Amino acid sequence: MANIVIDRIRKSFGTFEALKEVSLTINDGEFVSLLGPSGCGKTTLLRIIAGLETSTSGDVLIGGKSVIGLQPKERGLAMVFQNYAVFPHMTVYENVAFGLRMQKADYARVNAQVEKAAGLLHIEQYLDRYPNKLSGGQRQRVAVARALAVEPKVLLMDEPLSNLDALLRLEMRAELKTVLQAAGTTTIYVTHDQTEAMGLSDRIAVMHDGVVEQVGTPVDVYNYPATRFVGGFIGNPPMNFIKVPVTNGQVAAGSEPLTAPKETGKEVILGLRGEAVQLAPLPLGLEMKVRVAEPMGSHLLLTGSIHDQPVRVILPSSETVRSGDVIGLKLDPNRITWLSPESGKSFP
Numbered sequence: 001m002a003n004i005v006i007d008r009i010r011k012s013f014g015t016f017e018a019l020k021e022v023s024l025t026i027n028d029g030e031f032v033s034l035l036g037p038s039g040c041g042k043t044t045l046l047r048i049i050a051g052l053e054t055s056t057s058g059d060v061l062i063g064g065k066s067v068i069g070l071q072p073k074e075r076g077l078a079m080v081f082q083n084y085a086v087f088p089h090m091t092v093y094e095n096v097a098f099g100l101r102m103q104k105a106d107y108a109r110v111n112a113q114v115e116k117a118a119g120l121l122h123i124e125q126y127l128d129r130y131p132n133k134l135s136g137g138q139r140q141r142v143a144v145a146r147a148l149a150v151e152p153k154v155l156l157m158d159e160p161l162s163n164l165d166a167l168l169r170l171e172m173r174a175e176l177k178t179v180l181q182a183a184g185t186t187t188i189y190v191t192h193d194q195t196e197a198m199g200l201s202d203r204i205a206v207m208h209d210g211v212v213e214q215v216g217t218p219v220d221v222y223n224y225p226a227t228r229f230v231g232g233f234i235g236n237p238p239m240n241f242i243k244v245p246v247t248n249g250q251v252a253a254g255s256e257p258l259t260a261p262k263e264t265g266k267e268v269i270l271g272l273r274g275e276a277v278q279l280a281p282l283p284l285g286l287e288m289k290v291r292v293a294e295p296m297g298s299h300l301l302l303t304g305s306i307h308d309q310p311v312r313v314i315l316p317s318s319e320t321v322r323s324g325d326v327i328g329l330k331l332d333p334n335r336i337t338w339l340s341p342e343s344g345k346s347f348p
């Protein structure tokens with residue numbers, strides 16, 4: 001079993017607290033992304049798990065055993081980093097075999113494992129080549145194959161696709177998912193790219209300013225963000241946040257008022273996903289002033305305002321709305337997230 005328990009990890013650099021008290025459990029065979037903006041502490045957390053950085057306090061357990069104090073190579077994990085270090089003076093075969101050679105694996109095992117990993121990553125035909133004769137995407141595959149060849153219990157990846165162009169990223173993303181699922185590897189994947197995290201992960205840990213704000217499946221963090229930060233960081237366009245008055249427990253939204261959570265004060269923030277609306281005639285619907293209407297092909301993107309607050313909504317491309325129109329929107333009450341204006345946290 002290779003589950004990972006991160007238990008109240010803190011990390012300070014001088015007076016700066018990079019990790020404030022992070023706890024997270026990753027199940028055996030699970031793929032979990034650490035997602036967040038630059039500087040939120042995701043790389044620091046990964047490096048602490050890897051043993052490349054020491055924590056100020058807290059514990060990391062792999063397979064039930066604390067690994068604090070163990071060298072990186074004693075932790076039974078493999079790593080793939082952004083600057084995928086393939087060795088330029090070694091052939092692809094030797095690059096993939098590297099970890100096995102370090103383990104002093106015998107000839108038959110090296111051969112079998114290199115073949116298997118190369119097959120998974122579709123690089124069999126390049127085994128005799130040197131890395132300078134490969135494209136960026138192929139080199140990236142070599143780095144991943146080298147990590148997988150040792151059949152690690154745990155794989156740690158830090159933005160491994162960030163050096164690839166958009167199309168290759170997409171291709172590698174799909175491939176990574178298949179390969180890691182087949183291998184049953186427990187994976188922690190650092191990224192600031194929310195679409196990458198959504199596509200790859202069993203669960204996502206959304207980080208912000210040294211804390212994990214929410215852990216959940218991609219669908220959960222998208223639909224039920226725990227905080228304003230999560231709703232704004234995940235999704236494109238991000239979730240809309242509209243501050244609205246509460247009167248007798250209700251919020252006006254066209255002719256059908258919405259019921260606000262009991263705990264709200266005089267105002268509440270209505271969190272609305274751009275696609276959780278339907279066109280409705282006025283005054284039945286909630287009024288939106290459309291500043292720009294952009295037909296995107298797959299959908300119609302509207303930028304404008306509700307209650308003088310900026311919003312973006314998505315309608316089917318079959319709707320005809322033009323820049324400058326004033327439209328009515330019916331909100332799906334099941335898809336509204338209510339948030340406290342004071343704490344930025346959502347009401348349960």
Ligand code: ATP
Binds near residue numbers: 013018038042043045
């Ligand atoms: P990025 O995506 O930009 O790498 P990140 O979320 O991975 O961001 P970290 O690299 O973990 O962020 O850094 C978290 C914070 O800790 C940042 O503010 C960074 O400047 C700081 N930090 C990281 N390493 C050190 C260090 N060795 N000394 C001082 N501060 C550091």
